[in-house]
Amino acid sequence: xxxxxxxxxxxxxxxxxxxxxxxxxxxxxxxxxxxxxxxxxxxxxxxxxxxxxxxxxxxxxxxxxxxxxxxxxxxxxxxxxxxxxxxxxxxxxxxxxxxxxxxxxxxxxxxxxxxxxxxxxxxxxxxxxxxxxxxxxxxxxxxxxxxxxxxxxxxxxxxxxxxxxxxxxxxxxxxxxxxxxxxxxxxxxxxxxxxxxxxxxxxxxxxxxxxxxxxxxxxxxxxxxxxxxxxxxxxxxxxxxxxxxxxxxxxxxxxxxxxxxxxxxxxxxxxxxxxxxxxxxxxxxxxxxxxxxxxxxxxxxxxxxxxxxxxxxxxxxxxxxxxxxxxxxxxxxxxxxxxxxxxxxxxxxxxxxxxxxxxxxxxxxxxxxxxxxxxxxxxxxxxxxxxxxxxxxxxxxxxxxxxxxxxxxxxx
Ligand code: AMP
Ligand code: MG
Numbered sequence: 358x359x360x361x362x363x364x365x366x367x368x369x370x371x372x373x374x375x376x377x378x379x380x381x382x383x384x385x386x387x388x389x390x391x392x393x394x395x396x397x398x399x400x401x402x403x404x405x406x407x408x409x410x411x412x413x414x415x416x417x418x419x420x421x422x423x424x425x426x427x428x429x430x431x432x433x434x435x436x437x438x439x440x441x442x443x444x445x446x447x448x449x450x451x452x453x454x455x456x457x458x459x460x461x462x463x464x465x466x467x468x469x470x471x472x473x474x475x476x477x478x479x480x481x482x483x484x485x486x487x488x489x490x491x492x493x494x495x496x497x498x499x500x501x502x503x504x505x506x507x508x509x510x511x512x513x514x515x516x517x518x519x520x521x522x523x524x525x526x527x528x529x530x531x532x533x534x535x536x537x538x539x540x541x542x543x544x545x546x547x548x549x550x551x552x553x554x555x556x557x558x559x560x561x562x563x564x565x566x567x568x569x570x571x572x573x574x575x576x577x578x579x580x581x582x583x584x585x586x587x588x589x590x591x592x593x594x595x596x597x598x599x600x601x602x603x604x605x606x607x608x609x610x611x612x613x614x615x616x617x618x619x620x621x622x623x624x625x626x627x628x629x630x631x632x633x634x635x636x637x638x639x640x641x642x643x644x645x646x647x648x649x650x651x652x653x654x655x656x657x658x659x660x661x662x663x664x665x666x667x668x669x670x671x672x673x674x675x676x677x678x679x680x681x682x683x684x685x686x687x688x689x690x691x692x693x694x695x696x697x698x699x700x701x702x703x704x705x706x707x708x709x710x711x712x713x714x715x716x717x718x719x720x721x722x723x724x725x726x727x728x729x730x731x732x733x734x735x736x737x738x739x740x741x742x743x744x745x746x747x748x749x750x751x752x753x754x755x756x757x758x759x760x761x762x763x764x765x766x767x768x769x
Contacts, residue, residue: 359628359644364677364712367633368693371643371678374629374660375685381532381601388521391513391529393574395688398530400507400521405497409458414492417450417472417479418463421489430477434460450479459493466492510690512574532688534576538597539566542583542590542608542617543666561739562606562671566664569672573680574687575602585614587623594624598646598656601686604679607666609640617663618642624651626661634753635677636711637670637736643678660686667736673714673748676769695768696750699728700761705749707757714767716745728766 362370383397412418419428425448433452434440440460445451450467451460459466465487473480481487500506506524507517513529521529539562546560547553560582567577578600583589585608597603608617618631621644628644635641642663649655662679664671677694685691699719716731716738728749733741750765751758758764 359631361632361634361639362630364633364635367630367641367643368677368681370629371682372691372693374643374645375682375691378660378682378686379657381535381686381688383530384533385528385530387528388518388526391521391531392515392518393572394513394529394531394534395574395684396507396509396511396513396517396529397532397688399505399509400524400526400529402500402502402504402506403525404502406499406501406506406523407494407496410496411494412453412455412457412459412466412492413494414466414468415455416453416466416468416470416492418445418453418460418466419450419487420445420447420463421465421487421491423447424465424467424481424487426481426483428479428481430474430479432460434458464489464493468492510688512684512689534574535602535683535686536578536600537570537575537602537604537683538593538600539563539570539577539579540583540593540597540603540605541666542585542593542605544585544614546582546607548582561668562664562666565668565672566604566606566675569675569680570604570683573683574689575683585616587616587620590616590620591624594620594646595650595652597661598650598654598659601659602679602683603646603659603661604664604675605661606664606671609642609663609665611640621646621661621663633674634711635673636713637667638665638674638677638714639670639711640665641670641674641678665736668739669716669733669736669742672742672769673767676748676767677714696765697726697768698763699726699766701749701758701764702727702729703760705730705751705758707755709756710753712753713751714748715751716741717747717749717766718745719747719766719768728764 428450431449432442434457435454436456445462471482541560541563545558547557563579570577583593608615625647626644646659648658664674731741731745748767
Protein backbone atom coordinates (compact mmCIF):
# COMPACT_ATOMS: atom_id res chain seq x y z
CA UNK A 358 0.00 0.00 0.00
CA UNK A 359 1.08 3.55 -0.51
CA UNK A 360 4.35 4.56 -2.09
CA UNK A 361 5.27 7.53 -4.24
CA UNK A 362 2.93 8.12 -7.20
CA UNK A 363 2.40 10.19 -10.29
CA UNK A 364 0.05 13.11 -9.76
CA UNK A 365 -2.89 11.67 -11.70
CA UNK A 366 -2.70 8.32 -9.90
CA UNK A 367 -2.63 10.06 -6.53
CA UNK A 368 -5.57 12.26 -7.47
CA UNK A 369 -7.50 9.19 -8.66
CA UNK A 370 -7.09 7.65 -5.22
CA UNK A 371 -8.28 10.80 -3.47
CA UNK A 372 -11.32 11.02 -5.75
CA UNK A 373 -12.07 7.32 -5.25
CA UNK A 374 -12.07 7.73 -1.48
CA UNK A 375 -13.99 11.00 -1.80
CA UNK A 376 -16.80 9.13 -3.54
CA UNK A 377 -17.07 6.76 -0.53
CA UNK A 378 -17.40 9.22 2.33
CA UNK A 379 -20.53 9.19 4.46
CA UNK A 380 -22.96 12.09 4.53
CA UNK A 381 -22.98 14.76 7.22
CA UNK A 382 -26.16 15.70 9.13
CA UNK A 383 -28.51 18.46 7.95
CA UNK A 384 -29.34 21.89 9.26
CA UNK A 385 -31.74 24.57 8.07
CA UNK A 386 -30.18 28.01 7.51
CA UNK A 387 -31.37 31.42 6.34
CA UNK A 388 -30.86 31.79 2.60
CA UNK A 389 -28.28 34.57 2.93
CA UNK A 390 -26.27 32.56 5.45
CA UNK A 391 -26.02 29.67 2.99
CA UNK A 392 -23.25 31.01 0.75
CA UNK A 393 -20.53 28.38 0.37
CA UNK A 394 -22.70 25.70 1.97
CA UNK A 395 -23.92 22.55 0.21
CA UNK A 396 -27.60 21.83 -0.38
CA UNK A 397 -28.84 18.79 1.52
CA UNK A 398 -32.39 18.98 0.15
CA UNK A 399 -33.22 19.96 -3.38
CA UNK A 400 -34.90 23.29 -4.09
CA UNK A 401 -38.06 23.02 -6.21
CA UNK A 402 -39.56 25.61 -8.45
CA UNK A 403 -42.41 27.21 -6.54
CA UNK A 404 -44.43 27.78 -9.73
CA UNK A 405 -43.93 27.91 -13.47
CA UNK A 406 -40.96 30.11 -14.37
CA UNK A 407 -41.69 32.56 -15.77
CA UNK A 408 -45.15 32.47 -14.19
CA UNK A 409 -46.69 34.14 -17.27
CA UNK A 410 -45.72 34.73 -20.90
CA UNK A 411 -43.17 37.47 -20.27
CA UNK A 412 -42.23 40.33 -22.57
CA UNK A 413 -38.45 40.62 -22.78
CA UNK A 414 -38.37 43.99 -24.55
CA UNK A 415 -40.05 47.34 -24.30
CA UNK A 416 -42.28 47.80 -27.32
CA UNK A 417 -45.67 46.76 -28.62
CA UNK A 418 -47.45 43.49 -28.07
CA UNK A 419 -48.99 42.28 -31.31
CA UNK A 420 -50.25 39.19 -33.10
CA UNK A 421 -47.30 38.25 -35.30
CA UNK A 422 -49.52 36.82 -38.05
CA UNK A 423 -51.27 40.11 -38.71
CA UNK A 424 -48.66 42.77 -38.14
CA UNK A 425 -49.28 45.72 -40.44
CA UNK A 426 -47.21 48.78 -41.13
CA UNK A 427 -49.72 50.82 -39.21
CA UNK A 428 -51.57 49.64 -36.10
CA UNK A 429 -53.86 51.22 -33.54
CA UNK A 430 -52.52 51.50 -29.98
CA UNK A 431 -55.35 50.35 -27.74
CA UNK A 432 -53.65 50.49 -24.35
CA UNK A 433 -50.61 49.86 -22.24
CA UNK A 434 -49.40 47.15 -19.86
CA UNK A 435 -46.54 47.69 -17.45
CA UNK A 436 -44.46 45.23 -15.40
CA UNK A 437 -46.45 44.34 -12.30
CA UNK A 438 -49.76 44.77 -14.11
CA UNK A 439 -52.04 42.50 -16.06
CA UNK A 440 -53.91 43.48 -19.23
CA UNK A 441 -57.56 43.83 -18.33
CA UNK A 442 -58.87 45.16 -21.60
CA UNK A 443 -60.50 43.19 -24.34
CA UNK A 444 -58.74 40.47 -26.27
CA UNK A 445 -56.58 42.06 -28.95
CA UNK A 446 -57.86 42.09 -32.51
CA UNK A 447 -56.11 42.20 -35.84
CA UNK A 448 -54.56 45.60 -36.53
CA UNK A 449 -54.20 46.45 -32.84
CA UNK A 450 -51.12 46.86 -30.66
CA UNK A 451 -50.70 47.24 -26.91
CA UNK A 452 -47.76 49.16 -25.55
CA UNK A 453 -45.79 46.82 -23.26
CA UNK A 454 -42.78 47.08 -20.96
CA UNK A 455 -40.02 44.53 -20.28
CA UNK A 456 -41.17 42.07 -17.62
CA UNK A 457 -44.89 42.61 -18.21
CA UNK A 458 -47.24 39.69 -18.91
CA UNK A 459 -48.39 39.41 -22.51
CA UNK A 460 -51.99 40.47 -23.09
CA UNK A 461 -54.46 37.77 -24.15
CA UNK A 462 -54.26 37.26 -27.91
CA UNK A 463 -50.81 38.78 -28.41
CA UNK A 464 -47.88 36.48 -29.22
CA UNK A 465 -44.90 38.73 -30.01
CA UNK A 466 -43.38 42.08 -29.13
CA UNK A 467 -42.14 44.58 -31.70
CA UNK A 468 -39.21 46.40 -30.10
CA UNK A 469 -39.69 50.09 -29.48
CA UNK A 470 -36.46 50.65 -31.46
CA UNK A 471 -38.22 49.25 -34.56
CA UNK A 472 -41.31 51.44 -34.61
CA UNK A 473 -42.39 55.04 -34.90
CA UNK A 474 -45.26 56.24 -32.77
CA UNK A 475 -47.65 58.84 -34.14
CA UNK A 476 -50.44 59.76 -31.74
CA UNK A 477 -52.54 56.61 -31.35
CA UNK A 478 -50.81 54.83 -34.23
CA UNK A 479 -47.69 52.72 -34.27
CA UNK A 480 -45.74 52.35 -37.52
CA UNK A 481 -43.52 49.32 -37.86
CA UNK A 482 -40.32 49.85 -39.86
CA UNK A 483 -40.52 48.74 -43.47
CA UNK A 484 -39.47 45.12 -43.97
CA UNK A 485 -39.49 44.26 -40.23
CA UNK A 486 -41.02 40.79 -40.19
CA UNK A 487 -42.05 39.32 -36.87
CA UNK A 488 -42.46 35.67 -35.90
CA UNK A 489 -44.75 34.36 -33.18
CA UNK A 490 -42.92 34.17 -29.85
CA UNK A 491 -40.39 36.87 -30.70
CA UNK A 492 -39.27 38.81 -27.59
CA UNK A 493 -41.47 36.66 -25.37
CA UNK A 494 -40.44 33.91 -22.91
CA UNK A 495 -43.43 31.58 -22.58
CA UNK A 496 -44.78 30.60 -19.18
CA UNK A 497 -42.84 27.64 -17.72
CA UNK A 498 -40.03 27.80 -20.31
CA UNK A 499 -37.33 28.09 -17.62
CA UNK A 500 -38.87 25.67 -15.11
CA UNK A 501 -42.17 23.95 -14.39
CA UNK A 502 -43.85 24.19 -10.98
CA UNK A 503 -42.45 21.43 -8.74
CA UNK A 504 -39.41 20.78 -10.92
CA UNK A 505 -35.99 20.46 -9.22
CA UNK A 506 -34.03 23.62 -9.95
CA UNK A 507 -31.16 23.07 -7.48
CA UNK A 508 -30.28 19.43 -6.79
CA UNK A 509 -28.86 18.07 -3.55
CA UNK A 510 -25.09 18.56 -3.50
CA UNK A 511 -25.18 22.01 -5.10
CA UNK A 512 -22.65 24.44 -3.65
CA UNK A 513 -24.51 27.67 -2.99
CA UNK A 514 -23.02 30.78 -4.56
CA UNK A 515 -24.61 34.01 -5.72
CA UNK A 516 -26.21 32.40 -8.80
CA UNK A 517 -27.79 29.61 -6.76
CA UNK A 518 -28.93 31.96 -3.99
CA UNK A 519 -30.64 34.20 -6.54
CA UNK A 520 -32.42 31.18 -8.03
CA UNK A 521 -33.49 29.93 -4.59
CA UNK A 522 -34.82 33.40 -3.83
CA UNK A 523 -36.81 33.36 -7.08
CA UNK A 524 -38.37 30.12 -5.83
CA UNK A 525 -39.34 31.64 -2.51
CA UNK A 526 -36.85 29.62 -0.43
CA UNK A 527 -36.37 31.80 2.67
CA UNK A 528 -34.33 29.02 4.28
CA UNK A 529 -32.50 26.05 2.80
CA UNK A 530 -31.40 22.68 4.18
CA UNK A 531 -27.62 22.32 4.02
CA UNK A 532 -25.14 19.73 5.25
CA UNK A 533 -23.31 20.40 8.48
CA UNK A 534 -19.73 21.38 7.87
CA UNK A 535 -17.18 18.61 8.36
CA UNK A 536 -14.79 19.45 11.20
CA UNK A 537 -11.16 19.40 10.22
CA UNK A 538 -8.44 19.05 12.85
CA UNK A 539 -5.28 20.99 12.03
CA UNK A 540 -2.05 19.88 13.65
CA UNK A 541 1.20 21.68 12.87
CA UNK A 542 4.27 19.72 13.87
CA UNK A 543 7.76 21.03 14.53
CA UNK A 544 10.10 21.84 17.43
CA UNK A 545 10.88 25.21 15.85
CA UNK A 546 7.27 26.48 15.83
CA UNK A 547 5.86 29.18 18.08
CA UNK A 548 2.32 30.49 18.20
CA UNK A 549 1.16 33.97 17.22
CA UNK A 550 0.85 35.17 20.81
CA UNK A 551 4.47 34.21 21.62
CA UNK A 552 7.67 36.04 20.73
CA UNK A 553 9.88 33.84 18.57
CA UNK A 554 13.55 33.45 19.49
CA UNK A 555 16.00 34.12 16.67
CA UNK A 556 16.06 30.46 15.67
CA UNK A 557 12.36 29.88 15.88
CA UNK A 558 9.62 30.10 13.25
CA UNK A 559 6.04 31.20 13.62
CA UNK A 560 3.41 28.59 13.00
CA UNK A 561 1.85 30.08 9.89
CA UNK A 562 0.53 26.84 8.42
CA UNK A 563 -2.25 26.39 10.96
CA UNK A 564 -3.65 29.77 9.97
CA UNK A 565 -3.30 29.27 6.23
CA UNK A 566 -4.86 25.84 6.53
CA UNK A 567 -7.73 27.11 8.69
CA UNK A 568 -8.51 29.74 6.04
CA UNK A 569 -8.42 27.16 3.23
CA UNK A 570 -10.59 24.74 5.23
CA UNK A 571 -13.14 27.47 5.76
CA UNK A 572 -13.16 28.38 2.07
CA UNK A 573 -13.62 24.72 1.12
CA UNK A 574 -16.69 24.31 3.33
CA UNK A 575 -15.10 22.81 6.45
CA UNK A 576 -14.93 23.93 10.04
CA UNK A 577 -11.32 24.31 11.15
CA UNK A 578 -10.30 23.07 14.59
CA UNK A 579 -6.76 24.26 15.29
CA UNK A 580 -5.01 22.02 17.78
CA UNK A 581 -1.84 23.03 19.62
CA UNK A 582 1.47 22.50 17.82
CA UNK A 583 2.93 19.02 18.24
CA UNK A 584 6.62 18.73 19.10
CA UNK A 585 8.66 16.32 16.98
CA UNK A 586 8.20 13.53 19.52
CA UNK A 587 6.25 10.31 19.19
CA UNK A 588 4.20 10.85 22.31
CA UNK A 589 3.16 14.41 21.34
CA UNK A 590 2.14 13.24 17.88
CA UNK A 591 0.15 10.31 19.26
CA UNK A 592 -1.70 12.66 21.58
CA UNK A 593 -2.66 14.94 18.72
CA UNK A 594 -3.91 12.00 16.65
CA UNK A 595 -6.15 11.03 19.56
CA UNK A 596 -7.53 14.57 19.78
CA UNK A 597 -7.75 14.97 16.02
CA UNK A 598 -9.83 11.86 15.38
CA UNK A 599 -12.79 13.62 17.05
CA UNK A 600 -12.99 15.58 13.82
CA UNK A 601 -14.11 14.15 10.49
CA UNK A 602 -10.78 14.89 8.78
CA UNK A 603 -7.28 15.27 10.12
CA UNK A 604 -4.59 17.50 8.59
CA UNK A 605 -1.00 17.41 9.77
CA UNK A 606 1.69 19.72 8.51
CA UNK A 607 5.41 19.06 8.62
CA UNK A 608 7.35 16.01 9.70
CA UNK A 609 6.71 13.98 6.54
CA UNK A 610 10.11 14.40 4.86
CA UNK A 611 13.21 12.23 5.26
CA UNK A 612 14.74 14.04 8.27
CA UNK A 613 15.69 12.27 11.47
CA UNK A 614 12.86 14.03 13.35
CA UNK A 615 10.22 13.63 10.66
CA UNK A 616 8.17 11.18 12.67
CA UNK A 617 4.64 11.72 11.38
CA UNK A 618 4.53 8.75 9.02
CA UNK A 619 6.15 6.49 11.56
CA UNK A 620 3.66 7.36 14.29
CA UNK A 621 0.74 6.99 11.89
CA UNK A 622 2.02 3.54 10.93
CA UNK A 623 2.37 2.59 14.61
CA UNK A 624 -1.30 3.36 15.28
CA UNK A 625 -2.26 1.14 12.37
CA UNK A 626 -2.96 3.73 9.67
CA UNK A 627 -3.62 2.63 6.11
CA UNK A 628 -1.64 4.65 3.53
CA UNK A 629 -3.01 5.36 0.04
CA UNK A 630 0.15 7.22 -0.94
CA UNK A 631 3.25 8.44 0.84
CA UNK A 632 4.51 10.81 -1.82
CA UNK A 633 3.57 12.36 -5.17
CA UNK A 634 5.94 13.17 -8.02
CA UNK A 635 5.33 16.90 -7.90
CA UNK A 636 7.23 19.97 -6.82
CA UNK A 637 6.52 21.51 -4.42
CA UNK A 638 4.66 18.94 -2.36
CA UNK A 639 6.48 15.67 -2.99
CA UNK A 640 6.31 14.31 0.59
CA UNK A 641 2.48 14.58 0.83
CA UNK A 642 0.82 11.59 2.53
CA UNK A 643 -2.80 10.42 2.33
CA UNK A 644 -4.36 7.67 4.39
CA UNK A 645 -6.92 6.56 6.92
CA UNK A 646 -6.77 5.80 10.61
CA UNK A 647 -8.11 2.41 11.65
CA UNK A 648 -11.75 2.43 12.78
CA UNK A 649 -10.82 0.95 16.15
CA UNK A 650 -7.97 2.60 18.00
CA UNK A 651 -5.63 0.96 20.51
CA UNK A 652 -7.72 2.35 23.40
CA UNK A 653 -10.75 0.51 21.98
CA UNK A 654 -12.55 3.70 20.86
CA UNK A 655 -14.40 3.52 17.53
CA UNK A 656 -13.97 6.44 15.14
CA UNK A 657 -15.16 5.17 11.80
CA UNK A 658 -11.80 5.29 9.97
CA UNK A 659 -10.85 8.96 9.81
CA UNK A 660 -9.07 10.15 6.68
CA UNK A 661 -5.88 12.13 7.17
CA UNK A 662 -3.40 14.06 5.06
CA UNK A 663 0.20 14.59 6.08
CA UNK A 664 1.13 17.80 4.28
CA UNK A 665 4.71 18.95 3.82
CA UNK A 666 5.71 21.69 6.29
CA UNK A 667 7.05 24.21 3.82
CA UNK A 668 4.20 26.71 3.64
CA UNK A 669 3.89 26.89 -0.16
CA UNK A 670 3.98 23.08 -0.37
CA UNK A 671 1.31 22.94 2.32
CA UNK A 672 -0.99 25.20 0.34
CA UNK A 673 -0.40 23.62 -3.06
CA UNK A 674 -1.03 20.11 -1.75
CA UNK A 675 -4.13 21.32 0.06
CA UNK A 676 -5.61 22.69 -3.17
CA UNK A 677 -4.69 19.55 -5.11
CA UNK A 678 -5.80 16.83 -2.71
CA UNK A 679 -7.45 18.07 0.47
CA UNK A 680 -9.91 20.45 -1.16
CA UNK A 681 -11.57 17.81 -3.39
CA UNK A 682 -11.82 15.43 -0.42
CA UNK A 683 -13.21 18.06 1.93
CA UNK A 684 -15.80 19.30 -0.56
CA UNK A 685 -17.02 15.74 -1.08
CA UNK A 686 -17.16 15.18 2.69
CA UNK A 687 -19.29 18.30 2.88
CA UNK A 688 -21.80 16.72 0.49
CA UNK A 689 -20.76 18.33 -2.81
CA UNK A 690 -20.35 16.40 -6.03
CA UNK A 691 -16.92 14.73 -6.26
CA UNK A 692 -14.67 16.97 -8.32
CA UNK A 693 -10.94 17.37 -8.80
CA UNK A 694 -8.91 20.52 -8.17
CA UNK A 695 -9.83 23.68 -10.06
CA UNK A 696 -7.58 23.62 -13.11
CA UNK A 697 -8.00 26.03 -15.99
CA UNK A 698 -5.89 26.98 -18.99
CA UNK A 699 -4.01 30.16 -19.77
CA UNK A 700 -1.45 31.46 -22.20
CA UNK A 701 2.08 31.64 -20.87
CA UNK A 702 3.31 35.24 -21.00
CA UNK A 703 7.03 34.46 -20.91
CA UNK A 704 9.59 31.77 -21.68
CA UNK A 705 10.24 29.35 -18.83
CA UNK A 706 13.46 27.36 -19.03
CA UNK A 707 12.82 23.63 -18.80
CA UNK A 708 13.81 21.33 -16.03
CA UNK A 709 12.44 17.98 -17.07
CA UNK A 710 11.73 15.75 -14.12
CA UNK A 711 9.00 16.41 -11.59
CA UNK A 712 5.76 18.10 -12.50
CA UNK A 713 5.99 21.65 -11.14
CA UNK A 714 3.24 23.87 -9.71
CA UNK A 715 4.80 27.29 -9.40
CA UNK A 716 3.31 30.44 -7.83
CA UNK A 717 2.05 32.56 -10.71
CA UNK A 718 -0.08 35.54 -11.56
CA UNK A 719 -3.07 35.19 -13.85
CA UNK A 720 -4.09 38.46 -15.48
CA UNK A 721 -7.16 38.96 -17.55
CA UNK A 722 -6.63 42.39 -19.08
CA UNK A 723 -7.67 40.67 -22.30
CA UNK A 724 -10.33 38.04 -22.85
CA UNK A 725 -7.48 35.56 -23.20
CA UNK A 726 -5.99 35.15 -19.71
CA UNK A 727 -2.21 35.29 -19.44
CA UNK A 728 -0.06 33.68 -16.79
CA UNK A 729 3.42 34.65 -15.60
CA UNK A 730 5.52 33.14 -12.86
CA UNK A 731 6.07 35.08 -9.67
CA UNK A 732 9.75 35.14 -8.73
CA UNK A 733 10.20 32.95 -5.69
CA UNK A 734 12.89 31.69 -3.38
CA UNK A 735 11.50 28.19 -3.02
CA UNK A 736 8.68 26.51 -1.16
CA UNK A 737 9.22 28.47 2.05
CA UNK A 738 8.54 31.79 0.29
CA UNK A 739 5.17 32.90 1.66
CA UNK A 740 5.62 36.39 0.18
CA UNK A 741 5.81 35.00 -3.35
CA UNK A 742 2.83 32.79 -2.60
CA UNK A 743 0.83 35.83 -1.53
CA UNK A 744 1.83 37.80 -4.65
CA UNK A 745 0.58 34.90 -6.77
CA UNK A 746 -3.08 34.16 -7.46
CA UNK A 747 -2.67 30.68 -8.96
CA UNK A 748 -0.05 28.02 -9.67
CA UNK A 749 1.33 27.41 -13.15
CA UNK A 750 1.41 23.70 -13.93
CA UNK A 751 4.57 22.69 -15.80
CA UNK A 752 4.62 18.99 -16.70
CA UNK A 753 7.87 17.18 -15.90
CA UNK A 754 8.25 15.61 -19.33
CA UNK A 755 8.47 18.89 -21.28
CA UNK A 756 11.84 20.51 -21.89
CA UNK A 757 11.22 24.25 -21.77
CA UNK A 758 8.12 26.37 -22.22
CA UNK A 759 7.72 29.34 -24.54
CA UNK A 760 5.69 32.51 -24.34
CA UNK A 761 2.42 31.77 -26.13
CA UNK A 762 2.20 28.14 -24.99
CA UNK A 763 -1.14 27.26 -23.44
CA UNK A 764 -0.62 25.68 -20.03
CA UNK A 765 -2.79 24.55 -17.13
CA UNK A 766 -3.07 26.63 -14.00
CA UNK A 767 -4.32 25.54 -10.59
CA UNK A 768 -6.79 28.14 -9.35
CA UNK A 769 -7.13 28.92 -5.69
P1 AMP B 1 9.20 19.84 7.62
O1 AMP B 1 8.20 19.44 6.59
O2 AMP B 1 8.77 19.58 9.00
O3 AMP B 1 10.53 19.25 7.29
O4 AMP B 1 9.36 21.40 7.49
C1 AMP B 1 9.83 21.98 6.28
C2 AMP B 1 10.00 23.47 6.45
O5 AMP B 1 8.75 24.07 6.70
C3 AMP B 1 10.90 23.88 7.61
O6 AMP B 1 11.66 24.99 7.19
C4 AMP B 1 9.92 24.25 8.68
O7 AMP B 1 10.45 25.16 9.61
C5 AMP B 1 8.80 24.84 7.91
N1 AMP B 1 7.52 24.64 8.62
C6 AMP B 1 7.08 23.46 9.10
N2 AMP B 1 5.90 23.62 9.71
C7 AMP B 1 5.58 24.94 9.61
C8 AMP B 1 4.49 25.70 10.07
N3 AMP B 1 3.48 25.16 10.74
N4 AMP B 1 4.47 27.03 9.79
C9 AMP B 1 5.50 27.58 9.12
N5 AMP B 1 6.57 26.90 8.66
C10 AMP B 1 6.62 25.58 8.92
MG1 MG C 1 9.49 19.63 10.84
